[in-house]
Amino acid sequence: MKHRRGLTTVVGGVFFLIVIITAASYLTYSMNLFENFSENVFAAGQERENRKKEAFDISKLTIENNKINLDIHNSGDIPVSFTRLWVENMTGVDEVYRFDLNSTVTTGNTVQNILENIPFIALPTENYKMKLVTDRGTTKEFSVNASTEPLHLQLFALPEAVPTNFKSTILLSVTNNSTENTIYTNIQPILSPISLGAVAEFEGPIPAPHSVLEKGETAIFEWSYRITGDDGDKIRFDASVLNGVPGNIVSKVVTVQIIEFAEESGSSLVSKFLTAESAPDDVLIFHKENFDALGERQMFSSTPEDNVGEIIDFNSTSAIFYTNTDANVTINIPAGNWNTILRYISSPMPESLMHAGLDRETMSYHFETDLDSPLDTTTNTVMTLGTGTNRPLWNSVGHQGAGAYEFSGNDFASIAINDNNDLDSSPATTSGWFNADSSGPSSDQVIYYGESSSGNDLYEIFLDSNGYLVYRIDAGNPSEIATCTSSVNYRDNSWHHFVAIMPSDNDCELYVDGLLEDTDIHGGNGAIALTGSIYIGARDNIGTNGFNGLIDDVIHWDNYALDEGTDNEVTDLFNTNYGVDGHLLDFNIKIVDEFGNDLGNSNKTITQTFDVSIPYSGDLGEYAAPVSDIWGQFNFSAVTSEAKIIESGERLMINMTYAPKNSGNLNMKMVIDDTDVVSGLGNSFLQIPSPDRGLPGYGAYDNSARGTISIFNPGPTDNWIKYQSRVVFEDEDTGEPYAAFIDNADGATLSPDQDSPPILANTTAVYEFERPRSQPGNVASNLIPEGRYQMFVFLDGYDSAGNIFLQTTPLGVVRVT
Amino acid sequence: MTMRRKRRGLATVVSTGILLSAVAIMGSMLTAWSNSIFATEQHQLNTVYAEGVNKLNEFLVIEHVWFGNNPSKFVNVTMSNVGNVGLNVTKITLDNSIDKTSLLVTDGGIVRGDDFSTEIGYNWTTTEPIEITVTTEKGTIYQTFAMGP
Numbered sequence: 001m002k003h004r005r006g007l008t009t010v011v012g013g014v015f016f017l018i019v020i021i022t023a024a025s026y027l028t029y030s031m032n033l034f035e036n037f038s039e040n041v042f043a044a045g046q047e048r049e050n051r052k053k054e055a056f057d058i059s060k061l062t063i064e065n066n067k068i069n070l071d072i073h074n075s076g077d078i079p080v081s082f083t084r085l086w087v088e089n090m091t092g093v094d095e096v097y098r099f100d101l102n103s104t105v106t107t108g109n110t111v112q113n114i115l116e117n118i119p120f121i122a123l124p125t126e127n128y129k130m131k132l133v134t135d136r137g138t139t140k141e142f143s144v145n146a147s148t149e150p151l152h153l154q155l156f157a158l159p160e161a162v163p164t165n166f167k168s169t170i171l172l173s174v175t176n177n178s179t180e181n182t183i184y185t186n187i188q189p190i191l192s193p194i195s196l197g198a199v200a201e202f203e204g205p206i207p208a209p210h211s212v213l214e215k216g217e218t219a220i221f222e223w224s225y226r227i228t229g230d231d232g233d234k235i236r237f238d239a240s241v242l243n244g245v246p247g248n249i250v251s252k253v254v255t256v257q258i259i260e261f262a263e264e265s266g267s268s269l270v271s272k273f274l275t276a277e278s279a280p281d282d283v284l285i286f287h288k289e290n291f292d293a294l295g296e297r298q299m300f301s302s303t304p305e306d307n308v309g310e311i312i313d314f315n316s317t318s319a320i321f322y323t324n325t326d327a328n329v330t331i332n333i334p335a336g337n338w339n340t341i342l343r344y345i346s347s348p349m350p351e352s353l354m355h356a357g358l359d360r361e362t363m364s365y366h367f368e369t370d371l372d373s374p375l376d377t378t379t380n381t382v383m384t385l386g387t388g389t390n391r392p393l394w395n396s397v398g399h400q401g402a403g404a405y406e407f408s409g410n411d412f413a414s415i416a417i418n419d420n421n422d423l424d425s426s427p428a429t430t431s432g433w434f435n436a437d438s439s440g441p442s443s444d445q446v447i448y449y450g451e452s453s454s455g456n457d458l459y460e461i462f463l464d465s466n467g468y469l470v471y472r473i474d475a476g477n478p479s480e481i482a483t484c485t486s487s488v489n490y491r492d493n494s495w496h497h498f499v500a501i502m503p504s505d506n507d508c509e510l511y512v513d514g515l516l517e518d519t520d521i522h523g524g525n526g527a528i529a530l531t532g533s534i535y536i537g538a539r540d541n542i543g544t545n546g547f548n549g550l551i552d553d554v555i556h557w558d559n560y561a562l563d564e565g566t567d568n569e570v571t572d573l574f575n576t577n578y579g580v581d582g583h584l585l586d587f588n589i590k591i592v593d594e595f596g597n598d599l600g601n602s603n604k605t606i607t608q609t610f611d612v613s614i615p616y617s618g619d620l621g622e623y624a625a626p627v628s629d630i631w632g633q634f635n636f637s638a639v640t641s642e643a644k645i646i647e648s649g650e651r652l653m654i655n656m657t658y659a660p661k662n663s664g665n666l667n668m669k670m671v672i673d674d675t676d677v678v679s680g681l682g683n684s685f686l687q688i689p690s691p692d693r694g695l696p697g698y699g700a701y702d703n704s705a706r707g708t709i710s711i712f713n714p715g716p717t718d719n720w721i722k723y724q725s726r727v728v729f730e731d732e733d734t735g736e737p738y739a740a741f742i743d744n745a746d747g748a749t750l751s752p753d754q755d756s757p758p759i760l761a762n763t764t765a766v767y768e769f770e771r772p773r774s775q776p777g778n779v780a781s782n783l784i785p786e787g788r789y790q791m792f793v794f795l796d797g798y799d800s801a802g803n804i805f806l807q808t809t810p811l812g813v814v815r816v817t
Numbered sequence: 818m819t820m821r822r823k824r825r826g827l828a829t830v831v832s833t834g835i836l837l838s839a840v841a842i843m844g845s846m847l848t849a850w851s852n853s854i855f856a857t858e859q860h861q862l863n864t865v866y867a868e869g870v871n872k873l874n875e876f877l878v879i880e881h882v883w884f885g886n887n888p889s890k891f892v893n894v895t896m897s898n899v900g901n902v903g904l905n906v907t908k909i910t911l912d913n914s915i916d917k918t919s920l921l922v923t924d925g926g927i928v929r930g931d932d933f934s935t936e937i938g939y940n941w942t943t944t945e946p947i948e949i950t951v952t953t954e955k956g957t958i959y960q961t962f963a964m965g966p
Contacts, residue, residue: 007837011837012844018844022852022855023855026855029859029862037869043874044873044901047876083897086883088883096885098881133881135930136899137878139880
């Protein structure tokens with residue numbers, strides 16, 4: 001028995017072992033499967049996570065030359081690869097295009113002109129829906145040249161009632177309130193004036209068109225208009241967007257009206273652009289006055305007093321402005337945007353080329369705006385573009401981010417010849433930038449051409465059949481021909497700068513991109529006198545030997561040869577940026593102590609930003625004598641994420657300092673405190689997040705004596721002020737008002753029976769007012785106590801044209817002592 | 818004494834043989850049974866694993882839907898396989914609450930990274946959104962909505 005039991009145990013044990021091993025194998029297999037599954041889950045989860053991290057934005061979309069320029073910014077955390085673009089022409093159903101893309105953009109970067117190579121002709125008038133697809137399946141759809149849903153449109157006329165011939169502004173606000181997350185691009189506004197008696201001339205819009213409008217974003221288009229008509233005449237403005245949903249239109253009626261009430265006219269005797277509503281506490285105007293401003297200039301919420309502003313030349317000084325100090329007030333400024341608005345003008349030439357007299361440039365075209373007759377900044381000559389199929393196409397970001405003209409082989413521009421471009425005697429210089437198409441013809445392509453009346457004398461700059469740049473001076477005789485030729489083929493789709501110098505008759509020097517390419521010295525006296533027209537982009541007015549590519553910054557000196565040897569003038573001109581990087585300016589905005597000293601506290605600094613690029617702005621004015629309304633505008637924005645506190649006794653300071661470039665430095669000038677600067681946003685100022693109370697101004701009034709104010713009349717009419725005109729002080733804390741009648745004008749007493757003497761156009765009158773009380777004119781009522789007040793002047797009067805006016809002018813915060 | 822010893826010896830051998838046989842037969846049956854159970858389980862596990870992993874790695878995107886009129890109204894649906902495995906689209910359903918159409922797809926195999934377009938005759942409108950449902954061979958369902966322009 002003992003033996004049998006042992007044997008069966010062994011046999012049973014073997015089977016048991018087999019079962020155990022089988023179970024263990026199954027368990028191990030299951031575990032492996034589970035591990036593999038977990039890895040797959042993890043990998044799939046990672047891919048889903050990557051899809052979530054993938055994000056991109058359309059940073060720019062424009063249509064130029066029937067090509068779509070689309071820039072995409074990778075705003076996600078991982079690289080994005082674009083695989084496909086779908087385009088639907090919504091003007092005709094069934095027209096759908098599919099383009100395969102192969103473009104990758106890394107994190108935080110922007111890929112430009114992503115659609116550069118797709119064979120698609122986009123018309124600016126047609127309506128497209130596009131969709132970009134990435135290799136992870138992310139899609140983004142956007143609408144081009146159209147809105148597929150009604151957009152939220154608002155139209156503002158500022159003001160809605162104007163005197164005849166008044167110039168003012170129409171604003172169209174377009175908000176993308178799409179319920180389908182649609183992004184609209186290349187939004188083009190349409191403004192249609194419909195006369196109801198009055199007629200309008202208007203310019204704009206600015207911008208036209210708006211590049212990208214994401215959901216929730218708002219685009220604002222601005223037109224400037226001038227209305228003429230009789231009292232009561234109206235004009236209706238209908239605004240919509242191109243290819244918009246039918247009926248998605250807003251209207252505004254503007255009425256011509258004799259000014260009777262300030263709140264109706266919005267005009268102002270003292271200030272043309274800021275009314276009581278538009279000079280709130282968050283707008284700090286740069287003033288020219290410097291008393292109590294630590295030797296610099298004042299900055300406070302008050303409109304300019306007159307049209308005798310000040311021009312700050314950054315070449316010689318920094319622009320520093322301080323608010324006033326007040327020992328009893330703490331001001332809280334919440335987090336938000338700090339916007340500095342500069343009205344400025346650029347120097348036409350870098351410093352080395354700022355010559356006077358005959359050595360000055362005599363003709364200068366930068367093509368910053370698209371005009372049939374582009375502006376010569378010297379105002380010496382007149383250019384006219386070809387028309388119809390001979391008109392070059394303006395490219396708004398053609399060169400250095402600013403405008404240039406594109407010539408397509410038969411386009412041209414002509415410049416009437418006069419003493420400023422006829423050569424007739426040496427020396428002379430012609431310079432410019434060109435960007436020749438690599439696909440351009442293997443024949444002559446003219447950039448600049450002029451000839452004498454007989455046609456025997458020539459002056460020309462062109463690309464020859466090899467793409468070499470040729471500068472040719474031909475005075476008629478074989479011995480009087482100077483030809484300078486480069487050794488490089490410039491048909492390469494790149495920008496190049498040329499300086500063609502005729503130091504003396506029959507001699508030439510040719511510089512390309514700052515380097516001397518060729519010289520040809522003949523000597524002799526073969527003067528060339530050009531007649532008729534200079535042609536840009538072709539040899540004549542039918543486009544013979546037309547240029548294929550872009551041309552910009554054509555400058556001519558009719559009596560001067562640029563000096564590279566001593567003054568590096570060629571290099572300086574080559575390095576000059578007539579585009580978006582024209583100037584560099586440092587901005588420093590901070591809170592300082594009452595003496596202007598740094599408080600050593602980082603929380604008192606709003607921004608300290610160096611080398612901010614400021615675009616060239618010189619097309620509309622002459623730098624040497626800047627007059628009204630020629631000023632460009634630049635906005636610098638800084639954002640604070642926390643509130644800023646101006647403690648009692650502290651000031652707010654802004655310091656703008658020019659950062660000159662080593663070569664090609666263009667100077668700039670800023671205008672401040674001038675009522676004649678009315679276009680755009682008006683004067684130069686700093687806009688801060690709305691403070692809980694007004695920053696201290698520079699006005700002060702001693703309540704123990706009568707007060708004095710000065711009022712400027714900018715014309716064109718003479719004005720009279722009537723009794724009942726008054727000054728009003730509104731307590732900053734309680735809002736309690738105190739007022740006083742203006743009872744004396746330039747020594748003459750005002751009364752119910754006596755108006756002021758005339759305030760002649762463009763003169764200033766001094767007015768006196770009685771001591772302000774709770775009831776003006778009632779000496780038994782309460783006298784204004786000491787404190788901080790918002791001060792306003794109400795003027796009731798009439799002008800020499802028979803119009804009456806009643807208007808309000810804010811003077812900002814004043815202290816009553 | 819001698820006779821008794823001989824009989825007992827034979828019985829022992831016989832009984833031992835019977836016992837061993839019984840144990841061997843029972844053991845073999847047990848082993849076969851357990852192997853069969855484990856094999857079945859393993860097969861099921863493999864199937865579940867394969868389906869699970871494939872579903873996990875299957876990812877289809879309805880990339881673009883556009884509407885046509887010529888010669889008659891149709892809807893064009895383009896799908897991309899952005900997953901890690903090939904997949905097979907078997908059915909596309911369009912439903913705008915007025916009209917429901919299902920297209921059984923027989924050539925809907927899409928390798929990884931590729932795309933597939935098909936045109937479905939459908940009386941779309943500009944007011945009724947269409948629910949587009951794509952079903953793959955593995956039973957995964959993808960949906961999107963689109964409306965005629």
